[in-house]
Amino acid sequence: MNFQHLQAFIHVAEAGSFSKAALLLDVAQPVLSRQVRALEVDLRETLFTRTGRGVALTEAGRQLLAHGHAIVQSVDQARQALHGQRSEPLGRVTVGLPPSLARRLTQPLVDGFHREMPRARLAMVEGFSMHISEWLSSGRMDLGLVYTPEPDPDIEIRPVLQERLCLIGPAAALAGMDGVRFADLGRFPLLMPQRGQIFRKLMEAQATLSQVQLDVVWEVSSVPAILDLVRGGYGYAALTDSALRGQGLDASLAEVPIHSPQIISTLCLVQSATKKAPPLVRRTAELLQRLALEVCAVESGRL
Known part of the structure; x- marks a missing residue:
C-alpha cells in the first residue's frame, strides 16, 4: 500500500x-x-x-x-x-567554572545536565578566569563562566550578571562595619591571587586611579586556601559575595562591601566565536546561564 x-x-x-x-x-x-x-x-x-x-x-x-x-x-x-x-544532544562537553562558584554550581549543573541531556557526557574543570579563557582559546574547553574577560575576537562573550567585590575578614575584626571605603584599603593586609587574575586586576586598576597603595602580604591562587589563611589571621581578602558563600556558610568570617567606588565584576558566559556550537554546547550554555542566575540571585540583587 x-x-x-x-x-x-x-x-x-x-x-x-x-x-x-x-x-x-x-x-x-x-x-x-x-x-x-x-x-x-x-x-x-x-x-x-x-x-x-x-x-x-x-x-x-x-x-x-x-x-x-x-x-x-x-x-x-x-x-x-x-x-x-x-x-537529542550527544557527545561530550567540557565546562570551566571559577573557584568562587564551582562548589555551588557543580551539583545543580550535574542534576540539570543528567535530566535534560541523559545521553551526553559532562566534564567540569575549576580554574581562574584567565585560565578558562586560555583553555577556551586552545580548544581544551567548550564553554565556561569567567569574570570580566578581555575582549577577544575568537571568543563570544555573553554577560550573565554583575557582582561587587567585598572585603572578607575575621568576623570579630569586621563587626559593626557596614562597608569600607576604597581609600581605606591600604591599612588592610591583603591575601590576593597572582598578578593577572581578574579580581586583582580590578583592585590594582582602581588603586592606581585612587592613588592607594595596596598591601599585598601573600599571593595565593586558590580561593579555599585564601579563606583558610583569612581564618588563620594572616590577612583579608577582596572577593565577590559568591566566593564566600561558595565555600559554605562560616560564622568565623564576615564580609563588608567595598565602596566609594564599588568594584564591580561582570560574570560572563564564554564560548568559541570561530566555530558553530553543536546542539550539546548550546543546550549546556543555556543550562549553565540559567543556573548561574539562580545561584547568584541574592548577590546580584544587592547591586
Whole structure:
C-alpha cells in the first residue's frame, strides 16, 4: 500500500469531495483521482461512490478510513521519535567554572545536565578566569563562566550578571562595619591571587586611579586556601559575595562591601566565536546561564 495514496484517500474522505480535497492540498484534481484509483486497484475494492454533492464512502472505504487514521498516527509518532533522537544532544562537553562558584554550581549543573541531556557526557574543570579563557582559546574547553574577560575576537562573550567585590575578614575584626571605603584599603593586609587574575586586576586598576597603595602580604591562587589563611589571621581578602558563600556558610568570617567606588565584576558566559556550537554546547550554555542566575540571585540583587 502506497502511503501517499492512503493520505490522498483520507483527505478526500474527510473533505467529501475530490475537488475540495484538491483545493485544500493545492494539487490538481486529476492527480488526486489517479492516486485514489491506484489505491482501489491495489486493494481490489471500491472506496467511494459518487453522489450529487461529491463522494460517499463504501463499507470498504469506511473500514480503510479507520485503519488509515491509525496508520498515519503511527507514522507521525515514528517520525517524531526519530527526530527527537536526532535532536537529542550527544557527545561530550567540557565546562570551566571559577573557584568562587564551582562548589555551588557543580551539583545543580550535574542534576540539570543528567535530566535534560541523559545521553551526553559532562566534564567540569575549576580554574581562574584567565585560565578558562586560555583553555577556551586552545580548544581544551567548550564553554565556561569567567569574570570580566578581555575582549577577544575568537571568543563570544555573553554577560550573565554583575557582582561587587567585598572585603572578607575575621568576623570579630569586621563587626559593626557596614562597608569600607576604597581609600581605606591600604591599612588592610591583603591575601590576593597572582598578578593577572581578574579580581586583582580590578583592585590594582582602581588603586592606581585612587592613588592607594595596596598591601599585598601573600599571593595565593586558590580561593579555599585564601579563606583558610583569612581564618588563620594572616590577612583579608577582596572577593565577590559568591566566593564566600561558595565555600559554605562560616560564622568565623564576615564580609563588608567595598565602596566609594564599588568594584564591580561582570560574570560572563564564554564560548568559541570561530566555530558553530553543536546542539550539546548550546543546550549546556543555556543550562549553565540559567543556573548561574539562580545561584547568584541574592548577590546580584544587592547591586
